[in-house]
Amino acid sequence: MSSENNNNKSRMTWEGCSVLLDINDGDRLVFARLSPAAKLKIGNKNCSLQPLIGCPFGTVFQLDSSSDAAAFLSPFQSKGSVNNTEEIKDGQFQVESKDGQPSGESKDNRSLIDNNTAQSLTGEDIEDMRRQGAKGNEIIEALIANSATFDKKTSFSQEKYRLKKQKKYAPKVLIRRPVARSICEAYFKKYPLKIGFLRVDTLSLLLSMANVSSNSDILVVDMVGGLLTGAVAERLGGTGFVCNSYLGQAPSMDIVRIFNLSDEICKRIVRTSVSDLLSQKESPEQNPKHDVGSLESQSNDQMNASVSMEEISHSSENVISDVGAENAENSSFPALRACKAIKAGEKASQEMIDSWKENGFS
Known part of the structure; x- marks a missing residue:
């Protein structure tokens, strides 16, 4: 029941x-x-x-x-719909009645003048x-x-x-x-920059090629405002976990709130940085040069990631609003602030991170 x-x-x-x-x-x-x-x-x-x-x-x-x-x-x-149909004959529209017989009436718009x-x-x-x-x-x-x-x-x-x-x-x-398809189509039609010009067929291909299925733990790098994270969580249906990883500052996940996900699904959407997921195989004393190089490479990656995020990210205040207006404000919908959805994307526990380090994602 x-x-x-x-x-x-x-x-x-x-x-x-x-x-x-x-x-x-x-x-x-x-x-x-x-x-x-x-x-x-x-x-x-x-x-x-x-x-x-x-x-x-x-x-x-x-x-x-x-x-x-x-x-x-x-x-x-x-x-109801109009029962009469029209058939083009000799450049004119021949109107047919309900029984399919010509009514003998011909109409043509060529004589009409829009003045x-x-x-x-x-x-x-x-x-x-x-x-x-x-x-x-x-x-x-x-x-x-x-x-x-x-x-x-x-x-x-x-x-x-x-x-x-x-x-x-x-x-x-x-x-x-508001499901993954309708949200993606709406943003791509009116505000494609917010989702990195991600089309719905590309989103479907990502989910299919990544083999996103129930009881799976999925690692996601979402730079499109939470659309990819919400689509993965929607497909999992409350089974498994979605780990949103990032470099540097945590990206916005405001679009996830539009999906109407249940509390159980929202609890299974977590986030953690890539540095927390990386295993430390060698100590700094054993190979200091390699460690310095890795830190420098990681710093460069963080800078590139922040630049990319700055290019495609906009103010999170405009997520739940009029998609057709690029500069819409939440003041158009005062009730949005009063009724907030369950917050998804809490920090992943250390136990979960250790489990993913040991067993990986599936």
């Missing part, structure tokens, strides 16, 4: 979990942590993220705004409709009804026009689960 409850919980959002919000089919991607106080700005409207708590991942919401109430997100209900005079509904009229409490879909239908050229367009052009107005007056928000 407990495993079944955990599976049901993993399918649903909960207070404090991280989500990837896909606004208008990828036009904007936002990482957010759900809480009753969290807010999301869409256009010039601030809406609460509380309706998203307790909903299944993959649910689509639509922005609903009116004059007498604040903007809020409501579940989107699809009206901004086809729409009789003005901006003041739209604002009046909003003040009267009109929803986004009602405004879209009014724009279509007052367009002199909408009926003359092909079905493809009509759907394109409707989609353009929907993104402006009734934007949709899709709740995506």
Whole structure:
């Protein structure tokens, strides 16, 4: 029963979990942590993220705004697809009805001129409709009804026009689960420098070639903000350990917090420096020259590592934020500071380090 409850919980959002919000089919991607106080700005409207708590991942919401109430997100209900199809004949679109027979109606966009005079509904009229409490879909239908050229367009052009107005007056928000693939795709699309331009196919190849499987202890050198560490921990599923090693200063692992990893998995993500993992085979008195050379080489490696880290690392404050905005701040999501995820990446114990020195990683 407990495993079944955990599976049901993993399918649903909960207070404090991280989500990837896909606004208008990828036009904007936002990482957010759900809480009753969290807010999301869409256009010039601030809406609460509380309706998203307790909903299944993959649910689509639509922005609903009116004059007498604040903007809020409501579940989107699809009206179904268009049944009519079009066939190109002699350079024109021949419309077919539901039974597959030609309707005898031909449409062509060549005679349409975009001179901004086809729409009789003005901006003041739209604002009046909003003040009267009109929803986004009602405004879209009014724009279509007052367009002199909408009926003359092909079905493809009509759907394109409707989609353009929907993104402006009734934007949709899709709740995506933050897993290794979605996180990598989101950062690569909007902020590739943060993850070192790591594509999702390259990440998959790394996990496959490294033979990352359950009950394994994996040594990771993560210079991409914690994306690789989180992907390895996600694949292990709470079995084995992930050791994030580094030279010099410990790198950032903020992206790991977006994965919604359980407490048990977070406890199995540890970090330690490479110098702690190296075995001292010879004492300094036996071979002082070799020791001096190794120290000099290690110092150079640390300098190179710090330079590389400086090139691809940015402020960790911008990790859980709007991926589309390069200079986004956590002030856009005040609830992120109040609801922090379980911290992963504690210092590895000496017993674990000694075990890895003796047995290695698997």
